[in-house]
Amino acid sequence: MNETKIEYKQLGDNTIVNITHSLFSAQISLFGAQLLSFTPKGKQDILWCSSDAILDGSKAIRGGAPICWPWFGPSADGLSPQHGYARISKWKVVNSDVQDDQVTVMFAPEIEASLNSELSLNIEMVFSSSATITLITENNSATTHFITQAIHTYFNIQDINKVHVPELSNIDYIDKTKNGVIKNDPQLIVQQEVDRVYQYDKKSLTIDAEGYYIDIKGDYHDSVVIWNPWHEKAKAMADFNNDGYKQMLCVEMANTTPVKVAPNQKIKIQQTFK
Ligand code: BG6
Numbered sequence: 001m002n003e004t005k006i007e008y009k010q011l012g013d014n015t016i017v018n019i020t021h022s023l024f025s026a027q028i029s030l031f032g033a034q035l036l037s038f039t040p041k042g043k044q045d046i047l048w049c050s051s052d053a054i055l056d057g058s059k060a061i062r063g064g065a066p067i068c069w070p071w072f073g074p075s076a077d078g079l080s081p082q083h084g085y086a087r088i089s090k091w092k093v094v095n096s097d098v099q100d101d102q103v104t105v106m107f108a109p110e111i112e113a114s115l116n117s118e119l120s121l122n123i124e125m126v127f128s129s130s131a132t133i134t135l136i137t138e139n140n141s142a143t144t145h146f147i148t149q150a151i152h153t154y155f156n157i158q159d160i161n162k163v164h165v166p167e168l169s170n171i172d173y174i175d176k177t178k179n180g181v182i183k184n185d186p187q188l189i190v191q192q193e194v195d196r197v198y199q200y201d202k203k204s205l206t207i208d209a210e211g212y213y214i215d216i217k218g219d220y221h222d223s224v225v226i227w228n229p230w231h232e233k234a235k236a237m238a239d240f241n242n243d244g245y246k247q248m249l250c251v252e253m254a255n256t257t258p259v260k261v262a263p264n265q266k267i268k269i270q271q272t273f274k
Contacts, residue, residue, distance in 0.1 A: 120138045160228060160246050176195040
């Protein structure tokens with residue numbers, strides 16, 4: 001018999017939704033609608049969260065699966081927050097559905113139209129032995145908009161030295177650490193700061209950590225961003241525990257080329273992992 005529990009826990013000014021189900025446990029922060037932890041039954045947490053992460057709602061949480069929306073990276077005006085404002089806004093649960101084999105939770109901004117008056121974002125999370133995050137953007141205006149976006153997931157790995165992502169071998173990438181030069185490597189190995197936008201729109205990826213695997217699937221993305229700050233940049237970030245870079249790799253399903261959202265159109269981006 002399934003004994004699912006959905007509980008709300010207060011952490012400073014932040015509310016965390018805790019879900020326990022026979023197939024998994026999950027924790028979602030309502031600040032950012034950010035999945036922080038996802039542990040399928042019998043496995044370790046698939047997500048990495050910095051032990052120095054700031055959880056009081058004053059800053060985007062360093063870990064889990066932050067939502068970058070309605071832009072990825074620096075803002076066009078250079079004044080608005082990096083990666084948009086979804087990850088630094090408050091969200092609410094608008095619907096949840098508990099089944100024996102999965103739990104679905106829908107999130108909307110706590111204050112409707114607080115993110116953008118002409119575009120709305122709703123976030124669906126479906127949990128079973130895998131977790132799926134879907135961002136659904138709708139254009140409620142008569143004007144065409146363009147957005148970039150990403151599901152910026154921090155994966156929990158034992159040892160960065162053992163990790164590679166075979167599907168990204170020989171795929172062109174923009175190297176953000178080298179002023180955006182286009183490169184191509186026979187194998188993705190992380191032995192220094194890595195900040196890359198891979199031109200990869202296929203659905204499947206694997207984090208292969210010599211015997212430990214994370215299966216990742218994406219949909220509606222045009223690229224996959226791979227990020228690890230390595231030790232100097234990690235040290236420079238107050239919310240990134242100094243040795244944390246050894247245990248994480250961000251693999252982000254992204255639309256880095258602006259996507260058109262016509263009046264009344266809905267667009268999606270999705271990431272699944274297990
Ligand atoms: C990645 C970017 O997606 O996010 C990097 O490609 C950036 O350039 C990283 O440094 C972390 O961003 P932030 O704003 O969470 O520190």
